[in-house]
Amino acid sequence: MSRVGILMRTTAVRLSALYLVLFSLCAAFLVFYVTGMSQRLLDQQTKDAVSAEVSQIEAIYGRAGVNGLLRTLERRARQPGAALYVIAGPTGEILAGNVASLQPGLLDKEGWTDEAFAYQRYTDETRKDRHVALAQVLFLDNGLRVLVGRDLQEPEKFRVLVRQALMVALGVMGVGALIIWFAIGRNALKRIDRMSDASTRIMAGDLSQRLPMSGSGDEFDRLSESLNAMLGRIEKLNEGLRQVSDNIAHDLKTPLTRLRNKAEAALSHNTSIDGYRGSLDEIINESDQLIRTFNALLMISRVEAGSSAAEMSDVDLSQSVADCVELYEPLADEHALALEAEITPGISVTGNRELIGQALGNLIDNAVKYSEGAKDARILVRLSRRDGGGVVVSVADFGPGVPDDKRDVVVQRFVRLDQSRSKPGTGLGLSLVEAVMELHHGSLALRSTMPEAAGAKGLTVDMIFPQSPT
């Protein structure tokens, strides 16, 4: 499409075209209305003047007869800017007056001429000079006919002048609109072009590109701003997805490789039944770990799919937390950690007991795993109401904690801060907790257990549930 073609399609140009059409219609109406009104006014004035003169002539004829009438008309006809005067015989031939020729048939009817007519004066030099007038015809009782009229040149001139003035004004406005049109359209088009250029680059794969902003805060900027925010979100999700697939590659391929290596090693080295048995045990353990990772991934996507995937009911949270603590207490004990609970009784939430239990289990399990070298060999599980409404379950450990800048990261799938991945686990624990909290319309928050401590600050994870129904 040509550039003008594109220009014609821009919204600004279309809008201004619409405005121009509407404006022209109004202006045209105005022209016709003003000229029409002024013409009617002038016509009325003309008619009034003619009527007045006709009654004067009737009076003169009645008083002074034909001779008096002739004299009076003769005198009046010679005055500058005089009206039209014609005295004609009974057959319509012009006997006296200041008119050379008339439109034929005008004098056949008494009273106002039906419409304006053309005539020529004696003073006109050529036959081409024709004038238009309005007149009244008077039949005298002696058969003479008298025509008194007024030239319509003045009102006609006025009307033409008004019309011309309005036309010129309209023309100027039209040209102005065209220029503004072009400027606005071009400007809009340029900005749109810049935006589509940026989108093309983004589509080509450069997700770090952003749409241009002029800084004026107008509608284009607002659009760019929200699109940019959207792009930021997409970039983040995309980044997350890429990381997940990298991690899947690592976390699933690594155990698969180990599995294969073990099977190979068993085939080539083992000679005894016991050796085979041992290798097979290892292989089963390895595949169990794989299944575990798959299950956790499936679980997360199921939970993220929303509440339809899990039955929600009233859950006695106080009881659930106590159960979970009771379940994990021996585990903590085995790691020489004290698992302490502070549970506010009688708290219930709408939720899925199974999922809440699993989420809390993950947190306690994490706390046990990462309490190594803790200053204080204990884990504190606490259930309480929050000041602003809602309920919070927190699991606090006194281990090395998580650096402030890593707290967003650890929630992501497969992220484990120890690069060696020496501790057992899928790297999906916190992701599942977050998904579970989202399902419960709650949130997950990570903070330091001892923010003011130097070195090991510990980690506290809060599972925040919204306002409970009771």
Place this chain on the structure above:
Amino acid sequence: MVSHMKILIVEDDLEAAAYLSKAFREAGIVSDHASDGESGLFMASENSYDVLVIDRMLPRRDGISVITELRARGIHTPVLILSALGQVDDRVTGLRAGGDDYLPKPYAFNELLARIEVLGRRKGAPEQDMIYRVGDLELDRLSHTVKRQGRELLLQPREFRLLEYLMKNAGQVVTRTMLLENVWDYHFDPQTNVIDVHVSRLRAKIEKDFDQPLLRTVRGAGYMIKDEPKAEGRAEA
């Protein structure tokens, strides 16, 4: 542990079914096989089985509908559902339809075997017994007391329930997930050896100061409480 049990496997994957049949035969269990829902329903209605193992997704008639129809016909053979679907809602759906137990795929055969033996034994099991006895160990379900050789042992409430479940299924292998499900009512994978820790605590309480061990670890499967000399049947399930 040969139980002369007869079960029906309704599974459309022929290879999996063949593997199961062979493994069950080795464990002393006779099994029939149906490869779709309709024939599974027919066989389960016409013959008498101790346990039905039904896959969730089957051709011609899905597993849940087979169970619903069986229950509607008044056939109350215990059913174990196998499913490759997820965990959260799927288990509830299966149990609500009339299934007695549920096992997600992929599973360990030992897990399946242990559950089938528990289900099969349920038929006519002394559910109303108020006192469970294994050797010189005695558990009173009414007074919530445990005695060994007449000496009362002090157990925590959860330890009591753990022992109660083990003794109810005395002589049978009970897996870790079965314990988590039946004692704690949780169905997720705890990812750690929490159950082992609980069992070893319980074991310390019931075996300390006594010569004969009762609670055995069955390698690759779970636990079993049994009054038997310890030398026999190790590492076998």
